[in-house]
Amino acid sequence: MAPSKRLSISTLVILITISSTNFSFTQGAFRCSSAGATCNALIDYVSPNATTLSGIRNLFNIEHLRSILGANNLPPSTPASYPVAARQTLKIPFPCICNNGTGISNGRPYYTVVPDDGLDHIAVDVFSRLVTYQEIQAVNNISNPNLIRAGQRLRIPLPCSCDDVDGRRVVHYGHVVAAGSTVEGIAQQYNTSQDTLLRLNNLTRPQDLMAGAVLDVPLRACSSMVKNNSLDYPLLVPNNTYVFTATNCVMCGCNAAMNWMLQCGPSNINSSCPPARCEGAGNFYLGNTTTSGCNRTTCAYAGYNRTILTTVSSESTCPASDNRSSAISLQGRRWNVVIFIHMAFCIAFLKLDQLI
Ligand SMILES: *[C@@H]1O[C@H](CO)[C@@H](O)[C@H](O)[C@H]1NC(C)=O
Ligand SMILES: *[C@@H]1O[C@H](CO)[C@@H](O)[C@H](O)[C@H]1NC(C)=O
Ligand SMILES: *[C@@H]1O[C@H](CO)[C@@H](O)[C@H](O)[C@H]1NC(C)=O
Ligand SMILES: *[C@@H]1O[C@H](CO)[C@@H](O)[C@H](O)[C@H]1NC(C)=O
Ligand SMILES: *[C@@H]1O[C@H](CO)[C@@H](O)[C@H](O)[C@H]1NC(C)=O
Ligand SMILES: *[C@@H]1O[C@H](CO)[C@@H](O)[C@H](O)[C@H]1NC(C)=O
Ligand SMILES: *[C@@H]1O[C@H](CO)[C@@H](O)[C@H](O)[C@H]1NC(C)=O
Ligand SMILES: *[C@@H]1O[C@H](CO)[C@@H](O)[C@H](O)[C@H]1NC(C)=O
Ligand SMILES: *[C@@H]1O[C@H](CO)[C@@H](O)[C@H](O)[C@H]1NC(C)=O
Ligand SMILES: *[C@@H]1O[C@H](CO)[C@@H](O)[C@H](O)[C@H]1NC(C)=O
Ligand SMILES: *[C@@H]1O[C@H](CO)[C@@H](O)[C@H](O)[C@H]1NC(C)=O
Ligand SMILES: CC(=O)N[C@H]1CO[C@H](CO)[C@@H](O)[C@@H]1O
DSSP: OOHHHHHHHHHHHHHHHHHHHGGGOOOOOEEOOSTTOEEEEEEEEEOSSOEEHHHHHHHTTOSOHHHHHHHTTOOTTOOTTOEEOTTOEEEEEEEEEEETTEEEESSOOEEEOOTTOOHHHIIIIISTTSSOHHHHHHHTTOSOTTOOOTTOEEEOOOEEOOOOBTTBOEEEEEEEOOTTOOHHHHHHHTTOOHHHHHHHTTOSSGGGOOTTOEEEEEEEBOBOOOOTTSTTOSOOOBTTEEEEETTTTEEEEEOGGGTTBOEEEEOSSOTTOOOOBOSSSSSOBTTOEEEETTEEEEEEEEEESSSEEEEEEEEEOOOOTTHHHHHHHHHHHHHHHHHHHHHHHHHHHHHHHHHO
16 A cells, blocks of 8 residues: 555544544634624523533522523423433523623523532533633733632523524524534524624634534524513524413424414413413314414414413414425425435445555
8 A cells, every 4th residue: 555545544533533622622712793782592502511400400590490401492390400421412502691792501500619610521521512711811800810619609601692684583592513513504494694603703704603603593483473562572482492471371393394473372381371262253262273275373372461361363374385396395305315424335335446
């Protein structure tokens, strides 16, 4: 075998080593332009150790377990003792505030220093590099990072944003980039575009994406009938998540497959809720749906202040005559993907063959 080929194999090994070192990168703050704005945000947490939902809840000071369940679309009956495996990723809901051009968690999470703790250990081993020790140092006015004392309460500044994206209100999600993923792939998975992700994250080229980085991904929320004078306005619920609202009387979920329409009904977790009935249509209660021909009529959630507001909402579910052909063309696209992946494997094997 020619030495030049050996050389290229060892170069490959070195390249792989370098890129796995890059695994430990944090991208830095997310842009957040409207000073003082607050909102809800999400961030991935890759738990370093095996734990439970209760452990995660305590670490991030999340008041209600159901917030974690909703963010991860786990059934509302999931117990706090539910196990979380080491290296498992969970979405953490937290409040965000814009300050001086960037967004950080608004208050919680707080971390209480234990004996022999270090700022870097807290950033790296406890919060899995969602922050750097310099960021913790800055937000807590710590002059010497080597001087922290047991019992000290530290604010942990998670990155987030409240900015609209492309004229739409969104939920900003700090996505921890897995090895081998691409900007295009992430964009597709979360119904956004590569250009939007590059712009939002100040990336010049898609190749600049690094595994382990925290990427600002704008999540589209389901459209709702919630009025702008409602106490929970704007109720932003992204695809595949659910929330409890209206003093825990109402549960709303978002499923992109349901035409991106927010689905709300009685929560059944608060026994002192008034019945929420839609005006007019007799025994038509929040969450009730009737289908007449092609029309689906729903008693939809419209917000709350002292009472729960509802409204009758109609949409057409008519299958169009040409919806058959669109299904066929979708299938065709799927085939293309399979063929493409197959070809990519062939090319990879060919390359490997040439190397060895
Ligand atoms: C605001 O940000 C600018 C640059 O990003 C920085 O120079 C300045 O110190 C920051 N101000 C505060 C109060 O953090
Ligand atoms: C995980 O375990 C390591 C090693 O015991 C420890 O240093 C670290 O603080 C733990 N992280 C959490 C979040 O408990
Ligand atoms: C840090 O210092 C700034 C200005 O000196 C002050 O506004 C802020 O409240 C301090 N933050 C903490 C957590 O002490
Ligand atoms: C919505 O979430 C489901 C479940 O995770 C996923 O399969 C689907 O691709 C998502 N759709 C969009 C448009 O984000
Ligand atoms: C988002 O999903 C909708 C369908 O739910 C699709 O029409 C649209 O093209 C998608 N947008 C992006 C940017 O992928
Ligand atoms: C964007 O990246 C460039 C270099 O790639 C840097 O000079 C600039 O400060 C960055 N801007 C923000 C807002 O992070
Ligand atoms: C609130 O919504 C009403 C219509 O429902 C609209 O007339 C009004 O301008 C809106 N107010 C704000 C502040 O957006
Ligand atoms: C249950 O609903 C009632 C009536 O809306 C409200 O006053 C109460 O605070 C709610 N309880 C909880 C635990 O959310
Ligand atoms: C309408 O909603 C009420 C209250 O949630 C429920 O008890 C009832 O079964 C629903 N009726 C229909 C026809 O779905
Ligand atoms: C569906 O709704 C439209 C208007 O919203 C109405 O004109 C039509 O008659 C309805 N069709 C059926 C089958 O109920
Ligand atoms: C509650 O909402 C209703 C309907 O939008 C409105 O008429 C009423 O004034 C609101 N009440 C309060 C206290 O805001
Ligand atoms: C009448 C109707 O529901 N038509 C739908 C057929 O499918 C296309 C795309 O899949 C929709 O855009 C139409 O609204």
